[in-house]
Amino acid sequence: xxxxxxxxxxxxxxxxxxxxxAFAAKKFAVEKDERAEQILAILPGANCGACGYPGCSxxxxxxxxxxxxxxxxxxxxxxxxxxxxxxxxxxxxxAGERMVAFVHCRGNHELTKRDFQYxxxxxxxxxxxxxxxxxxxxxxxxxxxxxxxxxxTNAIHRDEKGNVTVxxxxxxxxxxxxxxxxxxxxxxLPARGxxxxxxxxxxxxxxxxxxxxxxxxxxxxxxxxxxxxxxTVINFLSEIDYAKPMTQIADAAAACPTKCIVEAKx
Amino acid sequence: MERLPTFSKGGVHPDDKKALSNNxxxxxxxxxSELVLPLSQHLGAPASPLKQKGDMVVxxxxxxxxxxxxxxxxxCPVNGTITDLRKVVLANSVVTDAFxxxxxxxxxxxxxxxxxxxxxxxxxxxxxxxxxxVVGTGGAxxxxxxxxxxxxxxxxxxxxxxxxxxxxxxxxxxxxxxEETERVLRGxxxxxxxxxxxxxxxxVENNKKDAIAMLRQEIARLGFPITVMxxxxxxxxxxxxxLLKATIKREIPSGxxxxxxxxxxxxxxxxxxxYEAVAMRKPLIDRVVTISGEAMKEKKNLRVLLGSKVxxxxxxxxxxxxEPDKFISGGPMMGFAFHxxxxxxxxxxxxxxxLDKEPSAKxxxxxxxxxxxxxxxxxxxxxxTKLYRLIEHRDYERAMAMNLMxxxxxxxxxxxxxxxxxxxxxxxLGKRLGRK
Numbered sequence: 001x002x003x004x005x006x007x008x009x010x011x012x013x014x015x016x017x018x019x020x021x022a023f024a025a026k027k028f029a030v031e032k033d034e035r036a037e038q039i040l041a042i043l044p045g046a047n048c049g050a051c052g053y054p055g056c057s058x059x060x061x062x063x064x065x066x067x068x069x070x071x072x073x074x075x076x077x078x079x080x081x082x083x084x085x086x087x088x089x090x091x092x093x094x095a096g097e098r099m100v101a102f103v104h105c106r107g108n109h110e111l112t113k114r115d116f117q118y119x120x121x122x123x124x125x126x127x128x129x130x131x132x133x134x135x136x137x138x139x140x141x142x143x144x145x146x147x148x149x150x151x152x153t154n155a156i157h158r159d160e161k162g163n164v165t166v167x168x169x170x171x172x173x174x175x176x177x178x179x180x181x182x183x184x185x186x187x188x189l190p191a192r193g194x195x196x197x198x199x200x201x202x203x204x205x206x207x208x209x210x211x212x213x214x215x216x217x218x219x220x221x222x223x224x225x226x227x228x229x230x231x232t233v234i235n236f237l238s239e240i241d242y243a244k245p246m247t248q249i250a251d252a253a254a255a256c257p258t259k260c261i262v263e264a265k266x
Numbered sequence: 267m268e269r270l271p272t273f274s275k276g277g278v279h280p281d282d283k284k285a286l287s288n289n290x291x292x293x294x295x296x297x298x299s300e301l302v303l304p305l306s307q308h309l310g311a312p313a314s315p316l317k318q319k320g321d322m323v324v325x326x327x328x329x330x331x332x333x334x335x336x337x338x339x340x341x342c343p344v345n346g347t348i349t350d351l352r353k354v355v356l357a358n359s360v361v362t363d364a365f366x367x368x369x370x371x372x373x374x375x376x377x378x379x380x381x382x383x384x385x386x387x388x389x390x391x392x393x394x395x396x397x398x399x400v401v402g403t404g405g406a407x408x409x410x411x412x413x414x415x416x417x418x419x420x421x422x423x424x425x426x427x428x429x430x431x432x433x434x435x436x437x438x439x440x441x442x443x444x445e446e447t448e449r450v451l452r453g454x455x456x457x458x459x460x461x462x463x464x465x466x467x468x469x470v471e472n473n474k475k476d477a478i479a480m481l482r483q484e485i486a487r488l489g490f491p492i493t494v495m496x497x498x499x500x501x502x503x504x505x506x507x508x509l510l511k512a513t514i515k516r517e518i519p520s521g522x523x524x525x526x527x528x529x530x531x532x533x534x535x536x537x538x539x540x541y542e543a544v545a546m547r548k549p550l551i552d553r554v555v556t557i558s559g560e561a562m563k564e565k566k567n568l569r570v571l572l573g574s575k576v577x578x579x580x581x582x583x584x585x586x587x588x589e590p591d592k593f594i595s596g597g598p599m600m601g602f603a604f605h606x607x608x609x610x611x612x613x614x615x616x617x618x619x620x621l622d623k624e625p626s627a628k629x630x631x632x633x634x635x636x637x638x639x640x641x642x643x644x645x646x647x648x649x650x651t652k653l654y655r656l657i658e659h660r661d662y663e664r665a666m667a668m669n670l671m672x673x674x675x676x677x678x679x680x681x682x683x684x685x686x687x688x689x690x691x692x693x694x695l696g697k698r699l700g701r702k
Contacts, residue, residue, distance in 0.1 A: 129694060
């Protein structure tokens with residue numbers, strides 16, 4: 001008999017509460033913007049923050065509310081911006097050029113001189129507080145991998161010598177790494193660029209020669225001998241203008257005495 | 267026996283290592299062949315240069331002018347020629363402009379005869395202190411004229427003089443109290459005339475018994491209304507917050523200054539500098555620096571012209587006994603490790619230490635075991651372990667909300683951590699990145 005009571009009480013309770021929930025679901029239903037849901041489904045879901053909004057859902061909400069500009073999602077690129085434009089019924093302006101991160105330094109403990117040996121927190125900003133890092137070059141990579149740890153797609157790798165490189169295929173262009181880097185040696189490049197300058201030193205050539213074997217010594221060979229390489233030396237550092245044709249860049253790379261013009265895809 | 271007073275919250279007891287150098291009388295370092303005099307030797311805005319490359323300068327001449335209220339003048343320590351104005355890196359990683367001065371070979375030093383100062387008004391005294399570029403010589407190098415400018419309507423209840431010198435190894439203030447007792451005391455009386463306190467206290471840790479006895483004897487002889495308080499030995503008693511707690515039992519609220527609780531805190535080295543500034547019109551152009559550490563051949567207390575390079579100091583102390591593991595500018599708890607012996611001595615350099623592997627060793631770190639020793643040791647009542655974890659996860663906002671800015675980097679947490687976590691380094695990082 002007792003077991004029957006228990007069974008009945010639970011059954012009645014379940015029925016009553018279930019009806020209550022069903023009523024509440026109808027009565028207090030929050031109206032959802034269908035389009036926001038659809039956009040969220042299209043967005044890559046990396047929650048990287050490249051668009052400037054708190055995660056993909058934040059951006060989806062802002063888009064459907066008409067508060068955000070389309071095309072800010074760098075991981076999604078042109079494909080996402082076209083789909084979003086279709087959902088919102090607006091003209092697609094494109095997502096702009098795909099940009100990827102690149103570490104503008106190939107120095108390491110073997111190739112670059114060190115002032116002292118750093119012992120402390122494995123964090124580039126922490127090392128940078130002490131004499132701007134242990135390396136004699138104060139512009140280069142600190143090799144402690146803060147960028148690797150903030151990368152949402154694990155696109156940044158460090159080899160056993162300490163060289164940090166970005167896999168351009170895996171990079172979604174969220175710029176998180178560029179924000180944590182204290183020397184700003186990791187910056188964005190157009191993904192179509194075939195070559196990049198692997199040096200960030202603004203020291204004059206003789207200084208660079210003394211402390212690093214793979215630094216730009218501002219010899220201007222790339223600029224003078226290969227005027228169509230797109231290279232210009234500014235502040236003792238060669239820079240590539242990716243808006244230029246860059247037809248001679250491969251020759252300039254071969255002629256660079258310290259080989260600091262490197263292929264961007266590696 | 268009655269227990270001596272000290273501060274209540276936190277603190278640690280590192281081996282003080284003072285016996286290495288505390289019986290070495292102060293010696294003068296001969297004038298080096300070249301001085302590197304930075305324009306930023308103090309807290310606040312760097313001074314702006316008044317001279318150029320090639321200019322002749324005389325000892326005591328003002329060559330850098332305070333660029334704002336919280337800033338200090340810089341004076342030339344020697345007669346000589348300015349050979350360059352270039353960027354240098356100081357021991358605390360600050361990059362600043364510095365004059366390179368070649369002293370005159372035949373007559374490099376200036377002369378400062380004593381002159382009467384009893385007739386000067388408090389305002390005139392304060393103007394002299396400002397004009398002579400005096401800053402706190404304890405290490406934080408806060409411009410002294412700012413500290414002594416009591417706003418209208420405020421009264422100073424206590425003038426507390428800091429003779430604690432709680433950092434291990436350092437004995438510069440100790441020697442100053444022993445050898446220049448009268449001048450230190452007269453400097454304190456000048457500050458008393460400027461600020462008008464109701465009582466004057468000198469706090470000295472009880473590991474300097476000879477200094478306490480000497481101060482008491484001289485105070486009795488000169489008839490000054492100063493009390494000498496012997497304090498129980500505990501680090502970081504030399505911080506103004508802990509010193510006020512130990513001496514007048516007042517706590518400075520978070521983000522406030524000693525003046526907010528009616529106190530002015532001053533180092534004995536600063537009082538000595540004030541005496542020289544007022545009685546001799548001598549700018550702050552030299553200071554006492556302790557040369558110590560196991561790897562140093564001879565341990566010394568040196569009176570050094572500002573701008574002298576560390577290499578000159580080490581050479582005068584007989585060089586290094588063996589290769590040190592680490593050079594430290596300041597004390598081992600709060601000082602800065604540096605690698606370049608060409609860095610100059612500045613107004614805040616209290617010591618140059620060459621430490622062996624053993625005292626400076628970095629043991630491998632292990633994960634936090636939440637033992638709470640850092641929390642117990644923190645004199646500011648913070649939770650270093652939680653702050654460290656937040657900083658590790660780049661959550662600077664929450665670390666700030668847990669009063670990260672109250673941390674003064676005294677090193678008690680790192681010192682007591684059994685997992686050897688670089689807690690202070692984390693706090694410094696968090697403060698730097700969280701401020702942005």
